[in-house]
Each structure stands twice: as structure tokens, then as C-alpha cells.
Amino acid sequence: MVSVAITEDRIDDWIFDVPRNPDAGAELLFTGLVRDSEKGEHIRALVYEHYAGMAEKELERIGREVIGRFGIHGLHCIHRVGSIPVGEAAIVVLVRSKHRDAAFKAMSRFMDELKKTVPVWKIGFESTGG
Amino acid sequence: MSRRKTITVTVKCFSSARELLARDEFQMDIPEGSTIEVVEQEVRKLSSQLTNMPFMLALNMEYPAEGTLVKEGDELAIIPPVSGG
Numbered sequence: 685m686v687s688v689a690i691t692e693d694r695i696d697d698w699i700f701d702v703p704r705n706p707d708a709g710a711e712l713l714f715t716g717l718v719r720d721s722e723k724g725e726h727i728r729a730l731v732y733e734h735y736a737g738m739a740e741k742e743l744e745r746i747g748r749e750v751i752g753r754f755g756i757h758g759l760h761c762i763h764r765v766g767s768i769p770v771g772e773a774a775i776v777v778l779v780r781s782k783h784r785d786a787a788f789k790a791m792s793r794f795m796d797e798l799k800k801t802v803p804v805w806k807i808g809f810e811s812t813g814g
Numbered sequence: 815m816s817r818r819k820t821i822t823v824t825v826k827c828f829s830s831a832r833e834l835l836a837r838d839e840f841q842m843d844i845p846e847g848s849t850i851e852v853v854e855q856e857v858r859k860l861s862s863q864l865t866n867m868p869f870m871l872a873l874n875m876e877y878p879a880e881g882t883l884v885k886e887g888d889e890l891a892i893i894p895p896v897s898g899g
């Protein structure tokens with residue numbers, strides 16, 4: 685099962701409302717955070733934009749591909765866009781699978797592929813000015 | 815001599831492509847029967863800075879297969895290198 689969403693709301697401490705499969709022995713949660721520097725400059729926020737509709741479709745396509753490739757039970761992803769302050773989450777991904785090895789591989793592949801094709805961009809940053 | 819029929823498509827611009835072209839989207843007339851590669855060549859002609867800029871062209875919210883034909887009313891998008899996650 686794949687579920688994806690894109691939001692301008694805060695997603696820190698996001699909880700995916702999807703039941704655990706009793707056969708699942710591994711649950712992996714990845715949170716991608718905004719760092720305090722960008723291109724050598726201290727920043728206080730990053731600004732993301734996305735291609736609404738296509739970004740969701742691409743996330744779903746990659747999620748399905750990863751499920752097929754590694755046989756995991758499910759992958760759930762939420763990506764935040766707009767202005768995201770330093771230290772807050774830009775993305776949260778949950779993978780569940782029977783064994784941990786498949787979960788780690790699936791998570792890694794999903795994030796690698798996302799960074800190649802999902803139409804989401806960092807379009808700027810808000811500098812600390814210091 | 816008959817002139818080749820043209821079709822109109824919408825091209826959306828994101829990130830650096832929007833900055834270069836100074837617009838969110840525009841309409842473009844292209845010859846009927848054009849492939850995605852032909853349309854990409856036409857898009858690159860819109861600005862000298864687009865000529866060698868790396869980007870992918872999406873068609874109706876998907877990355878099209880090589881040789882895909884573009885049709886009247888299709889939505890294209892200039893996708894500069896992405897940076898999500």
C-alpha cells in the first residue's frame with residue numbers, strides 16, 4: 685500500500701494513520717530536516733515549491749516501484765512545501781516490511797529516486813542576515 | 815501548397831525556468847504530429863539560457879517515453895533539476 689501527500693502545514697511528529705500488518709517485523713521512519721546552512725550561507729528557512737498533481741503522481745509511482753522491488757508491505761510519505769524553518773521536517777516517510785533489510789533498502793531507494801524525478805524544488809531561502 | 819496544421823499546448827514553468835522566462839505558464843503553437851523531442855527543441859529556442867540548461871519536459875504530469883506525440887490541449891512542464899526531500 686502506498687499513500688502520499690503534499691502539504692504546507694507543519695509535519696514534525698507526523699503520525700501515519702495506517703494499521704500495522706501483523707506480519708510486519710520492521711517499521712522504519714525517516715524524517716528529512718531543513719539544515720541551518722545553504723550554499724555556505726546561514727539560513728533560517730528554506731522555501732520549497734512543487735508541481736501540484738505531478739509531484740504526488742511521481743511519489744506514488746516511486747512508492748509502487750519500491751514495493752514491487754523489495755516486497756515491503758507499505759510506504760507512506762508526506763512532503764512539506766512553502767517556507768520551512770530550520771530544524772523542521774521537510775519530509776516524513778514510513779516503511780513497513782516483514783524484515784528490516786528490505787525496509788532499509790526500500791527507504792534508501794525511495795529517497796534516491798525522489799531526488800531525481802519528483803518535481804519539488806528548493807527555490808530560495810530566508811537568510812539570517814547575520 | 816498546404817500549410818501544416820498547428821496545435822496549441824500549454825507549457826508550465828517551474829523554478830529556474832520560471833525565472834528565466836518570467837512567467838508561470840504560456841501557450842505555444844507547434845506543428846501537428848510533433849514528438850516530445852521536437853517540442854523540447856522549440857522550448858529551448860525561447861531563451862538562449864535555455865539552450866543548454868538541463869531540464870526534463872513533462873507531458874500531462876508524466877515523463878513521456880521517447881517519441882511520444884504531443885496533442886492539442888496537452889499540458890507540458892519544464893522541469894529543471896529537482897531538489898525535494
